[in-house]
Amino acid sequence: MKIDNNFEEFESIGNNHIGTSESTPLRHDAFKLSKEEKIDIIKDDVRHIMETLGLDLTDDSLKGTPNRVAKMFVKEIFGGLDPEKKPSASTFENKYKYGEMLVEKNITVYSTCEHHLLPIVGKAHIAYISNGTVVGLSKMNRIVDYFAKRPQVQERLTIQIVRELQEVLNTKDVACVIDAKHLCVNSRGIRDIESSTVTSEFGGRFKDKATRREFLDYIKLDTKF
Numbered sequence: 706m707k708i709d710n711n712f713e714e715f716e717s718i719g720n721n722h723i724g725t726s727e728s729t730p731l732r733h734d735a736f737k738l739s740k741e742e743k744i745d746i747i748k749d750d751v752r753h754i755m756e757t758l759g760l761d762l763t764d765d766s767l768k769g770t771p772n773r774v775a776k777m778f779v780k781e782i783f784g785g786l787d788p789e790k791k792p793s794a795s796t797f798e799n800k801y802k803y804g805e806m807l808v809e810k811n812i813t814v815y816s817t818c819e820h821h822l823l824p825i826v827g828k829a830h831i832a833y834i835s836n837g838t839v840v841g842l843s844k845m846n847r848i849v850d851y852f853a854k855r856p857q858v859q860e861r862l863t864i865q866i867v868r869e870l871q872e873v874l875n876t877k878d879v880a881c882v883i884d885a886k887h888l889c890v891n892s893r894g895i896r897d898i899e900s901s902t903v904t905s906e907f908g909g910r911f912k913d914k915a916t917r918r919e920f921l922d923y924i925k926l927d928t929k930f
């Protein structure tokens with residue numbers, strides 16, 4: 706059985722899947738499990754990994770690790786797999802008739818690479834041009850955080866943020882640039898500590914060269930991590 710994570714609005718850009726294919730039967734139907742049940746199951750899985758690595762689970766410092774990791778997965782770093790955690794973005798009428806682009810820059814991104822389950826750390830920069838609706842500034846940071854708290858690839862994260870804001874603001878005129886470090890590149894494998902990854906999605910008027918240029922000039926990618 707294949708279970709998508711009920712993010713049908715993102716069908717065309719790839720969902721965050723739970724389960725993979727007909728040929729990979731799931732041990733659990735994730736959507737029928739409570740948070741506590743998930744934590745119990747993951748706790749056992751982490752304990753098995755640690756035992757297989759030869760770690761002493763009676764050690765004071767290690768005995769709480771399976772539970773800590775399980776709680777961290779379910780409630781923190783993968784908390785964005787729970788659709789109920791989706792931030793409700795308060796919107797307002799653009800009474801001030803502000804017609805220029807609004808840029809929310811240097812939004813901190815903490816995500817997790819879905820290939821290695823290692824951290825992705827960086828900055829997201831968002832811009833939109835109001836179509837009559839204005840969104841609370843902090844809601845943009847919250848939307849970034851919600852989609853970041855999943856096993857991710859940076860490309861999908863970038864597009865999900867833009868699609869969500871396009872829906873909230875009822876306009877195509879939304880753009881997002883993310884500059885982030887992948888610890889799977891920086892700390893293992895090729896171990897290139899200097900490199901970072903830049904992704905972008907430009908909707909509506911941000912496809913125009915001048916509008917895109919203005920946004921990029923505001924954010925001047927000198928990202929400090």
Ligand SMILES: Nc1nc2c(ncn2[C@@H]2O[C@H](COP(=O)(O)OP(=O)(O)OP(=O)(O)O)[C@@H](O)[C@H]2O)c(=O)[nH]1
Pocket residue numbers: 818819820857858859860887889890893894895
């Ligand atoms: N496109 C994309 N690739 C990513 C992202 N995060 C990690 N990766 C890459 O996913 C790839 C997985 O490649 P594999 O060859 O299966 O994994 P690996 O053997 O551990 O590869 P190395 O990291 O090169 O050691 C790696 O090249 C990662 O750098 C991402 O957000 N987007």
Ligand SMILES: [Zn+2]
Pocket residue numbers: 818819820821822823887889890
């Ligand atoms: Zn990775």
